[in-house]
Amino acid sequence: xxxxxxxxxxxxxxxxxxxxxxxxxxxxxxxxxxxxxxxxxxxxxxxxxxxxxxxxxxxxxxxxxxxxxxxxxxxxxxxxxxxxxxxxxxxxxxxxxxxxxxxxxxxxxxxxxxxxxxxxxxxxxxxxxxxxxxxxxxxxxxxxxxxxxxxxxxxxxxxxxxxxxxxxxxxxxxxxxxxxxxxxxxxxxxxxxxxxxxxxxxxxxxxxxxxxxxxxxxxxxxxxxxxxxxxxxxxxxxxxxxxxxxxxxxxxxxxxxxxxxxxxxxxxxxxxxxxxxxxxxxxxxxxxxxxxxxxxxxxxxxxxxxxxxxxxxxxxxxxxxxxxxxxxxxxxxxxxxxxxxxxxxxxxxxxxxxxxxxxxxxxxxxxxxxxxxxxxxxxxxxxxxxxxxxxxxxxxxxxxxxxxxxxxxxxxxxxxxxxxxxxxxxxxxxxxxxxxxxxxxxxxxxxxxxxxxxxxxxxxxxxxxxxxxxxxxxxxxxxxxxxxxxxx
Amino acid sequence: xxxxxxxxxxxxxxxxxxxxxxxxxxxxxxxxxxxxxxxxxxxxxxxxxxxxxxxxxxxxxxxxxxxxxxxxxxxxxxxxxxxxxxxxxxxxxxxxxxxxxx
Numbered sequence: 084x085x086x087x088x089x090x091x092x093x094x095x096x097x098x099x100x101x102x103x104x105x106x107x108x109x110x111x112x113x114x115x116x117x118x119x120x121x122x123x124x125x126x127x128x129x130x131x132x133x134x135x136x137x138x139x140x141x142x143x144x145x146x147x148x149x150x151x152x153x154x155x156x157x158x159x160x161x162x163x164x165x166x167x168x169x170x171x172x173x174x175x176x177x178x179x180x181x182x183x184x185x186x187x188x189x190x191x192x193x194x195x196x197x198x199x200x201x202x203x204x205x206x207x208x209x210x211x212x213x214x215x216x217x218x219x220x221x222x223x224x225x226x227x228x229x230x231x232x233x234x235x236x237x238x239x240x241x242x243x244x245x246x247x248x249x250x251x252x253x254x255x256x257x258x259x260x261x262x263x264x265x266x267x268x269x270x271x272x273x274x275x276x277x278x279x280x281x282x283x284x285x286x287x288x289x290x291x292x293x294x295x296x297x298x299x300x301x302x303x304x305x306x307x308x309x310x311x312x313x314x315x316x317x318x319x320x321x322x323x324x325x326x327x328x329x330x331x332x333x334x335x336x337x338x339x340x341x342x343x344x345x346x347x348x349x350x351x352x353x354x355x356x357x358x359x360x361x362x363x364x365x366x367x368x369x370x371x372x373x374x375x376x377x378x379x380x381x382x383x384x385x386x387x388x389x390x391x392x393x394x395x396x397x398x399x400x401x402x403x404x405x406x407x408x409x410x411x412x413x414x415x416x417x418x419x420x421x422x423x424x425x426x427x428x429x430x431x432x433x434x435x436x437x438x439x440x441x442x443x444x445x446x447x448x449x450x451x452x453x454x455x456x457x458x459x460x461x462x463x464x465x466x467x468x469x470x471x472x473x474x475x476x477x478x479x480x481x482x483x484x485x486x487x488x489x490x491x492x493x494x495x496x497x498x499x500x501x502x503x504x505x506x507x508x509x510x511x512x513x514x515x516x517x518x519x520x521x522x523x524x525x526x527x528x529x530x531x532x533x534x535x536x537x538x539x540x541x542x543x544x545x546x547x548x549x550x551x552x553x554x555x556x557x558x559x560x561x562x563x564x565x566x567x568x569x570x571x
Numbered sequence: 572x573x574x575x576x577x578x579x580x581x582x583x584x585x586x587x588x589x590x591x592x593x594x595x596x597x598x599x600x601x602x603x604x605x606x607x608x609x610x611x612x613x614x615x616x617x618x619x620x621x622x623x624x625x626x627x628x629x630x631x632x633x634x635x636x637x638x639x640x641x642x643x644x645x646x647x648x649x650x651x652x653x654x655x656x657x658x659x660x661x662x663x664x665x666x667x668x669x670x671x672x673x
Contacts, residue, residue, distance in 0.1 A: 103638045110641035119659040120649045124641075128649065140638035161626040168589045170663040183626070217666055226660035229649070360587055365626055373632045 088288035091318055093251050093281050094243035096300075097258065098236050099268050100213065100276040101144045106233035107212045108135030108178065108369075113235075115274050119228040127233035129174030134368055141235035142185075142372060144267040145210045146382050148237055149186030151261055151389060152205045156379060160185045161371040166362045170227045171215040179238075181363040184209035185372075191241075191261075192391050193253040198398065198405040200391065203254055204242040211236050231275075237268075243282065248314035252307050255279055260390040264415045272305055279310050283317045284332065287325055296321045297335030301349055303342045313342045317349055393418055401431035410439045416454040417443075427464035430471050437463060437470075441484040449488070457491040458484075466495040473558045479504040508558040510565065513549070516557070517565045520548045531570050542566065575608035576601060 106113055109126035126133045149156050163181035189205040213236045215229035239258070245251045259277060262268040270277045284298045299317055304310045317340070324330065340349035388396075390412050397408035397418075412418045417438065424434040442453045442463075449456065466483060469475040475483065479499065486498050499505050507513060521528050530541035549562045581601045585592045592600065643649075646659050655662040 105638050105640045110636070110639060111643045112640045118646055120646045120661070121659075122643045123649045124643050128644075136634060136636045138638050139635035142635070159626075159632075166587070168587075170661070170666065217663075218660070219666060221657060221660075223665055224657065225663050225666045226657055227663055228660055362587070367628070369627075370629060370634050371626045371632045 087322065089322065090286040091246050091248075091283070091314070092243045092286060093245040093248075093283050093314060095239075095241045095245070095251065095254065096280040096282070097239040097241075097255075098213075098278040098280075099148070099239065099258075099262055099270065101141050101235040101237060102266075102268050102276075103138055103140045103144065103235055105138060107138050107141050107210070107235040108233055111233065114230075117230055119226075120230060122230040123232070127173070127229060135178065137369065137372070138235060141210065143382055144235070144265075145185055145208070145237050146374070146379070147265050147267055147385060148239075148262060149189065149208050150383055150386055151265060152186070152189040152191055152208060152239070154186035154189030154205060154208060156186050156374060157183060158374050159183065159371060160374070162366040162369040163363045164366045165211075167359070169214070170225065171217050171229070171232065173215070173229060173232060177211060177214065178366055178369070179211035179363075180209035191254065191257065193250065193257045194391055194394065194405075194409070195250070195253060201244075201250065201253075203244045203250075206240040206242055208237055208239045211238055248311045248318075251279075251281060251314055252311040255307055255310055257391060260413060264387055264390050272307065275305070279304050281310070281314060283314055283321070285318065285321050285325070287322070294325065295332040296325050297330055297332055298337045299349070300337070300339045301342055302339060302352065303344075305344070309342055309344055312347055313349055316347065320349065387415070390415070390418075397421075401425065401435070403431065403435050407435050407439055410443070411435060414452060416452055420454050420460060423460035424463045424467065427461040429464035429467035433467040433470050434463065436477070437466060437480060437484060441481050442488075445485065445488045456488050458487045459491070462487065462491075462493075462495055469495060469499065473508045473560065474506055475499055475504060476506050476555075476558070478555075479506060503554070503556065505556065506558045507553055507556045508561050510561060513553075513557055513561055514565055516549055516552050517545075517562065517569060520545055520552065521569065524548065528570065542570070575605040575612070 100113075103113060105111060106127060109124050111122045111124050111127055114122060126135055146156055160180065160183050162178050164176040165179045165181070166176045168175050184207045186209070187205075187207040189208070190202050191205060192200045192202055194200050213231050213234040215227055215232040218226040218228065220226075241254070245254060255277075259270040259272075262270050262277075268276055272278075281301050281304075282298050283301065285296045287294045287296065299321070301313045301317060304313055328335075336354045338354045339352045341352045342348075343350055394405070394408045394412040397403050397411060398405055401408075403411070411421050421434055421438055424438070425431050438453060442456060442458070446453045446456055463484075466475065466480055466487075470477060470480050475495070482502065482504060483495050483498050486502070487493065487495065524545060527541040527544050530537040531545070545566055546559060546562055549557055549566075550559065578597050578601050581597050581604065582592070585597075585600075650656045650659070650661065653661050
C-alpha cells in the first residue's frame with residue numbers, strides 16, 4: 084500500500100477573558116473562586132428595565148490585542164444580540180458583535196522549532212460577554228452559577244492555517260504569552276481564562292483525488308497538552324472514519340466533539356444538521372463606539388515589544404540560543420529583569436544561565452516570578468562578573484543565589500566571603516598545593532607522565548585531590564593549567 | 572394577498588424561543604404575525620437608496636463607565652426570585668447537551 088497522503092487543516096476559535104476589575108456591562112467584580120451567585124446584579128441577571136453600560140477598560144484591552152494581532156481596528160463598531168436559550172445566559176441573548184467587529188484581518192507570528200516562525204491569519208477579534216457556569220455533578224438536575232456571566236471576553240477567530248498539532252500548540256502558547264505581556268488577561272487555561280476550540284479536518288489524497296473530511300469542532304480543552312493531544316487523536320480518528328464511511332465535507336455533517344481528558348479521546352456531542360439560528364440584531368440598549376484617531380494612537384502607545392520579537396532580539400543581540408531566549412521571554416518581567424542585569428554590566432550568557440537555571444528554580448519553589456524573589460538586578464550583575472573573573476565558580480553561584488533568595492539585600496561578594504565561597508585563582512598559592520599533592524601521589528604522577536590509557540584518569544584524580552585540599556575553592560581551570568605545566 | 576408568514580415558520584420561531592404552542596395558537600399567531608409584518612411592510616415604501624443602515628436610533632456614541640467595582644446583590648438576593656434553588660445555586664432541569672454555548 085502506498086503511504087497515505089493527507090494534510091491536516093486546523094482553524095481556531097479562541098476566547099480570552101480580559102482581566103478587568105469589573106464586568107463588561109455592569110459593576111460586579113470579576114473574581115474567580117467566589118461563593119456561587121455572589122457577584123451578580125440586576126444587569127447581569129437580565130432583569131427587566133436595566134441598562135448595560137460599557138466598561139471602557141475592556142474596550143481598550145480588546146483594541147490593544149487587536150493591534151498586537153496586526154488587525155485593522157474599526158473606527159465604528161456596535162453591539163448585537165445573539166439569541167440563544169440556555170440556563171447560563173439569563174437574558175436569553177449574549178451581547179456580542181456581529182457584522183461590525185472591533186478588529187479584523189490580522190495575523191500572528193508563531194515560533195516553530197529551530198528558530199523558524201509561521202504566520203497565521205486572524206479573521207477577526209471581537210468583544211462579547213461571557214456566560215455563567217453550569218454544573219452537572221449534583222444529581223438529576225443542573226446547578227447554575229452566574230458569577231462569570233457578563234465577564235468581558237475577546238473572541239479571536241483564525242483562518243484554518245495550522246497544519247500540525249504542534250503548530251496549534253505554538254499558537255496557543257504564543258497568544259498566552261502575548262496577552263500576558265500586554266497585561267490584558269491572566270490567560271490561565273485551568274481557570275478558563277483562555278479557551279481554545281479547534282476546527283479540524285483533513286485533506287486526503289486517494290487515487291489522484293483530494294477528499295476533505297467533515298469538520299469537527301473540539302470542546303472542553305483545558306490545557307495545552309489536551310489541545311495538542313486532541314488534534315492528534317482527531318487526525319487518526321478522521322482517517323479511520325473516512326476509510327470506513329467515505330463521508331466527506333460535502334456528504335457528511337459538521338459535528339462537535341468533547342475531549343475526554345482521562346481516556347484521551349474525543350466523544351461525539353452533537354451533529355449540526357443546519358447552522359444555528361442566532362437571529363442577530365443590533366442591541367438597542369447600547370450605543371455604538373467610535374474610535375477616533377487620537378484615541379487609537381493613545382492606545383497604540385501602550386503596546387510593548389511583543390514576545391516573539393523580544394525572543395528574536397535576545398538571540399541576535401545577546402547571542403543566546405533560541406531555547407534560552409524562549410525561556411527568558413516566556414514572562415515579560417523576567418525578560419525585562421534579564422535586560423536590567425545586562426545593562427548593569429552582567430555578561431549576557433552568564434546572566435541567562437543564572438536566571439534560567441538558578442533563579443527560575445528558586446522562583447518556582449517559592450511560587451513567585453523571578454522578579455518576585457526581590458534580588459536587585461545589580462547584585463545578579465555583580466555575581467555574573469564574579470563568575471566571569473573566576474572569583475566564584477558556577478557551583479558557588481548557585482549556592483549564592485539560593486542565599487540571596489533568602490536575604491535579597493545582601494551583595495554577592497559579602498555572601499561569598501561569609502560562606503568561604505571565594506574561588507582561589509592565585510597561581511602561587513595553588514602551586515604550593517599542587518606540589519604537595521604531586522609529592523603525596525607518586526603513582527598517579529607516573530601514570531600521567533608515562534602517557535597511555537590511564538593518563539587522563541590519573542590527571543583527573545590529581546585535580547580532585549587539589550580540590551579536596553582547598554575545600555572546593557580552587558579554580559579548577561587554574562589548577563588544570565598548573566598540573567599540565569608541571570607534568571608535561 | 573398571501574400570508575407574510577406560514578405555520579411552519581411560526582413553529583420554527585416558537586421552537587427557537589422555547590415556546591410550546593397548541594395547533595390553535597399556531598393558527599392564531601400566523602394570522603397575527605402576518606398582520607404585524609404587513610404593517611411594518613409599509614416602511615419599504617420609502618426609498619432608502621444610498622442611506623446608511625442605522626446602528627442605533629440615538630445620534631450618540633461612546634457611553635462608557637470606568638472599570639470600578641460596585642457592590643453586587645449577594646447570593647441571597649440573587650436567588651430570591653429563583654423558581655428553584657440548590658444551596659447557593661440556581662437549580663434547573665438536568666442539561667443533557669452542554670455544547671450550545673458558542
